[in-house]
């Protein structure tokens with residue numbers, strides 16, 4: 250009898266498994282592929298490795314501007330792919346080592362909830378696990394749209410595109426969420442012809458419109474052809490080309506990347522039979538404890554209804570579930586201040602409420618925008634395009650913030666504290682940012698939000 254059986258070894262599941270050592274809980278972690286899940290093997294990590302390659306390429310291509318004369322860069326796709334694989338392998342090895350050190354038992358196979366505290370594992374070595382509590386952490390998989398069913402070669406999802414063995418010459422990317430923007434961006438940077446289609450009127454529909462508009466301009470400048478506000482017709486598959494038509498405009502490409510969202514993996518694993526309630530495939534879980542409607546069964550990560558499908562949200566939910574299991578006291582995830590980062594070049598990041606969300610929630614909103622064009626460090630780096638936007642309650646705390654620009658994914662974290670601690674702009678602005686840093690863009694914005702701008 251284990252204290253906890255976890256089905257799924259991605260960020261939600263493995264974080265729960267690792268964290269359990271704090272309470273000396275015995276853990277069985279059931280995984281049918283590799284621990285690390287989508288994030289480590291088919292998502293965050295390999296994607297960021299490709300994006301890093303693109304960043305280095307752009308840096309070398311623009312080196313002359315900084316007085317460094319390098320020969321025109323070319324892409325060795327296979328080496329970039331090997332590097333990506335090496336990064337994943339190193340992190341995978343590290344994770345396996347950590348799980349071993351924490352005495353987590355990894356059980357290979359597919360887990361199925363067979364009743365309260367019972368998990369049946371099928372695969373090469375079928376077995377039944379008994380546990381005091383069960384955590385479901387089965388993650389998500391790419392969605393598709395009619396006519397665009399992935400074949401893995403000509404119509405693909407991020408699962409395939411992260412391991413392309415050659416650079417595609419012409420690509421259509423369907424969907425301009427985080428995945429679509431990240432792929433479109435690095436492929437264009439590396440020289441592919443990219444057509445990006447978004448059905449809504451704005452790329453990055455969850456982001457502040459100003460940030461999305463700026464990114465639209467910057468991505469277009471890289472040569473990406475962006476079409477928003479129209480749906481694509483089903484593809485016409487020629488012998489060599491694929492024709493994609495949207496609003497009567499046709500383009501020919503070699504490959505289509507479908508990036509229209511991810512669906513929860515929750516069917517066929519005994520959830521409803523065990524009393525777990527689902528909403529359109531997502532698991533309904535208590536936000537304070539991560540408990541589902543089935544006694545002793547918790548859910549964390551991408552399968553949870555109404556919480557962000559982000560690796561770091563999964564980590565936090567895994568920790569919350571284990572803490573509740575061990576202590577009986579809820580330790581809820583601070584959903585108010587989870588940073589979103591899109592690893593485009595430049596990056597886009599936001600935390601807390603957007604202006605529209607704040608108004609919708611009934612706040613009397615005041616916002617402050619600050620471009621980063623005047624920030625010395627950004628100019629030195631040759632990347633002074635971006636903005637900081639701060640959303641506050643009139644006379645009250647900071648409710649949310651957005652950063653577009655170099656290292657936005659790092660800079661957002663100081664604003665995460667401001668939002669999380671409900672800081673007043675003047676409280677946050679009382680601290681001095683080092684000069685010259687990119688973070689001064691945030692400092693200036695906070696000063697402006699406190700009513701006393703400097704530059």
Ligand code: NAI
Pocket residue numbers: 394423424425426427428429431446447448449453454480481508509510511557558559589590591592
């Ligand atoms: P998403 O939900 O973020 O974006 C999908 C996009 O496709 C939306 O803009 C949607 O309007 C659009 N779309 C839907 N149907 C369409 C159609 N028929 N034609 C054209 N556009 C259509 O999903 P995405 O980008 O696939 O990512 C999946 C999940 O993974 C998301 O929750 C995302 O936040 C997460 N993720 C996060 C990353 C990050 O934080 N950097 C990176 C990659 C994924």
